[in-house]
Amino acid sequence: MMAPALLAQQDGMSQGAERRFDPAWNPAIGVALDAFGMMVGGGDGNNEANDSITLRSMELSLSSRIDPLAWAYTSIEFGRHEGAYEVELAEAAIWADQLPHSFSLRTGRYLADFGKWNTVHMHDRPHPFAQGVRQEFIGGSLAMDGVELHHWLGIGDLPVRWSVGVGANFAGHGHSLLAAESDEDLSLGHAHGANFATTSAGDFGLPGFAWTGRVSAQHDVGDNGYFQWGASAFLTAAGLSQEHDAGATTELFELGQNTLAIDLTWHRLAATDSSSDTIGTEFFWNQRDAVDETFDRVERLQAVGLWGFYLHEFNAHIGAGVEGAWWEHADKDDGGHWLSGAEAGRQVAIFAAWKPTEVQRLRLILAMNQPDPAAAADSILAVQWSATIGSHSHSLDW
Amino acid sequence: MRIVLIFALLFAPPLNTKLGAQQKPAPLEEVKVVATTVLLGQLVQTIGGDAVDVDVLxxxxxxxxxxxxxxxxxxxxxxxxxxxxxGLDYEHAFLPALLEKSRNKNLQDGGNGYENVGKRIAALEVPKSLDRSQGADLHPRGNPHYDLDPENVRIMAMAVREMLQKVDPGRSAQYQLRWTEWDQAAKQEIAIWKAYLKPIAGRNLIAYHNSWPYFAAAFQFKIAGFVEPKPGLRPSPRHLAELEKTMQQADVKVLLMESWVARSEASGLVKRSGCKAIIAPLLGASKQNRSYLTSMQALIEMVGVAHGLPTIQEFKRDAKEEQ
Incomplete structure (x- = not known):
């Protein structure tokens, strides 16, 4: 006759814990789909290839609290790149969100805290297209491998938030539809640092790192509205590189870039009919090193740009809006053309939106896009259909 | 022996320890309370009086x-x-993220200052399964609009009292007294409301959104249909036509709705069916609706009058005369 304990083990049972880890797997899982149908006219007259129906992105996100001190999330995107679909890890980060005195720390690969909208994925934004100016200076949403320290506090009754971050392997992240978004022709593209001199090499030592910083405050306006301002910076002394073929030898240049942004946002939500208004704008100042191939030297260039949108929602289901951007070319090299229009790209879109439910949205969009002032503008008629499956939540974004 | 005595005296509990345990704890200077709804805020103010500073989200x-x-x-x-x-996911759209980011440990689930009233309520319509095809505004823990049953509001008031007594035990007696006064007044009013609506018990109503099952259960009404085909969805013309037919068959005289729903969609239905649209009075929005008891009375009276009953004032007068 066996001892009871031995019997229990043979039956797959024991009196203590046999498993080292809890086998439960229960993160919040969500999928966001963002599809476009587009007709393109004008431009260089070769637009038929650009008439398309395409999935801009499919995002699979998983997030979960991992213990009482931190939570973690990942966002895997499936989108088009040079005409083919590819899978990409957009974000994977851990947040230590229980540090003392309202500090928190994020590390991993993430969309940096740079500007009001950088951390908001495209399908969640209140406008259809990526901001042309951000695409021009950053190449999309600023993504990096790094670490970010966040803090929020009250100065009197005013909530203020700031963050500083340092990282490497930075790149512009996005799923481009328009020329302004891909920095290429109107072919569907996937912008990965298209507008950095090159993607960050990440091996230039400390000067090769990128530094980010942001400070923001949100003022209450009425019972259900706010005005928010923010100032952000992205700085790298030598985080970018470019090879220059100088005859028999190839020279590698380490290049810097400094981009500053100021954002203003006003939002109000009516109590009685759920109508709402949102106005947002961002001003960018960009300074970057570029290789002057004629003289085989590095020169420093400056450019500015502006972007904004207005969205009016008549109720919880129907809305209409406009977005526009104007930007000087990041690689212009003959001084400023502030507001002159020369060497400037621009985009304008008006759109109507219908949300049958909070998890599904259709937009009808009419847009003009002219990234290159020397070329004719493209006119675009598009339909966007976005939907989320499963868990999809948004934290307070400020 | 002397040394032992000295040690015993040194480490013995002070004579007033027992008394100290019974001593009344000092009241807080001011109890800062965040309430998610106006009704909860009003109950906190009523029971807390000058001792509390209430913020309503x-x-x-x-x-x-x-x-x-x-x-x-x-x-x-x-x-x-x-x-x-x-609770019951009423605040799911905004509160969880705010609460987590606030880092106030007292306000987290299980904390000394955390009061989730939904946990005290016998929830109606707890779904056996959940699917997005059932609608957009789904509540896995049951329908969260329990404050439309006045008996549940008494439970809410009790929860307020207990929360204040826990956070600020120094004023426990004061909170108890103020709650008792309010609860007795509420009990009397509820008895009158139930007697007033009794003649029309069993009647059919329709509602814009599925917010009214507790109201219907409390006063023995039936909800014959909803303007929203599914929670959170806009009605199609076909759905409205079917609802109109249902209203005729069920002799519906009243459409219940909240102030924030799209009235334009209901107005055609109201015109065609001849029913009365009753918008729940906004607590705190006017002099008449300054308190819960007056605003609930206004709602009950609107429902009663729409069904041909006298006003509550007239009902009270008639009842007195009969006595």
């Missing part, structure tokens, strides 16, 4: 599904001694 008439989470709410939560909420 969802203002009068705001759709709880569309509350704008603001950074200022974080500050209020961070500085609060207590938080009282409806």
């Amino acid at each position: 969802v203002k009068a008439g705001h759709d709880p599904h569309r509350v704008l989470p603001k950074a200022s709410m974080l500050l209020r939560l961070k500085n609060a001694d207590a938080l009282i909420m409806m």
Whole structure:
């Protein structure tokens, strides 16, 4: 006759814990789909290839609290790149969100805290297209491998938030539809640092790192509205590189870039009919090193740009809006053309939106896009259909 | 022996320890309470009196599904001694993220200042399964609009009292007294409301959104249909035509709705069917609706009058005359 304990083990049972880890797997899982149908006219007259129906992105996100001190999330995107679909890890980060005195720390690969909208994925934004100016200076949403320290506090009754971050392997992240978004022709593209001199090499030592910083405050306006301002910076002394073929030898240049942004946002939500208004704008100042191939030297260039949108929602289901951007070319090299229009790209879109439910949205969009002032503008008629499956939540974004 | 005595005296509990345990704890200077709804805020103010400073997150008439989470709410939560909420996912659109970011440990589930009233309520319509095809505004823990049953509001008031007594035991007796006064008045009013609506018990009503099952259960009405085909969805013309037919068959005289729903969609239905649209009075929005008891009475009276009953004032007078 066996001892009871031995019997229990043979039956797959024991009196203590046999498993080292809890086998439960229960993160919040969500999928966001963002599809476009587009007709393109004008431009260089070769637009038929650009008439398309395409999935801009499919995002699979998983997030979960991992213990009482931190939570973690990942966002895997499936989108088009040079005409083919590819899978990409957009974000994977851990947040230590229980540090003392309202500090928190994020590390991993993430969309940096740079500007009001950088951390908001495209399908969640209140406008259809990526901001042309951000695409021009950053190449999309600023993504990096790094670490970010966040803090929020009250100065009197005013909530203020700031963050500083340092990282490497930075790149512009996005799923481009328009020329302004891909920095290429109107072919569907996937912008990965298209507008950095090159993607960050990440091996230039400390000067090769990128530094980010942001400070923001949100003022209450009425019972259900706010005005928010923010100032952000992205700085790298030598985080970018470019090879220059100088005859028999190839020279590698380490290049810097400094981009500053100021954002203003006003939002109000009516109590009685759920109508709402949102106005947002961002001003960018960009300074970057570029290789002057004629003289085989590095020169420093400056450019500015502006972007904004207005969205009016008549109720919880129907809305209409406009977005526009104007930007000087990041690689212009003959001084400023502030507001002159020369060497400037621009985009304008008006759109109507219908949300049958909070998890599904259709937009009808009419847009003009002219990234290159020397070329004719493209006119675009598009339909966007976005939907989320499963868990999809948004934290307070400020 | 002397040394032992000295040690015993040194380490013996002070004589007043026993008395100290019974001593009344000092009241807080001011109890800062965050309430998620106007009704909860009013109950806190009524029972707490001058001892409390109440902040309400969802203002009068705001759709709880569309509350704008603001950074200022974080500050209020961070500085609060207590938080009282409806629960049953009523605040799911804004509160969980704010609460987590506020870092106020007292206000987290299980904390000394955390009061989730929904946990005390016998919830109606708890779904056996959940699917997005069932609608957009789904509540896995049951229908959260329990404050439309006045008996549940008495439970809410009791929860407020217990929360204040826990956070500020120094004023326990004061809170008990103020609650008793309010509860007795509420009990009397509820008895009158039930007697007033008794003649029309069993009648059919329709509602815009599925917010009214507790009201219907409390006063023995039946909800014959909803303007929303499924929670959170806009009605199609076909759905409205079918609803109109149902209203005729069920002799529906009243459409119940909240202030924030799209009235334009209901107005055609109201015109064609001849029913009365009753918008729930906004608590705190006018002099008549300054308190819960007056605003609930206004709602009950509107329902009664729409069915041919006299006003509550007239009903009370008639009852007195009969006595």
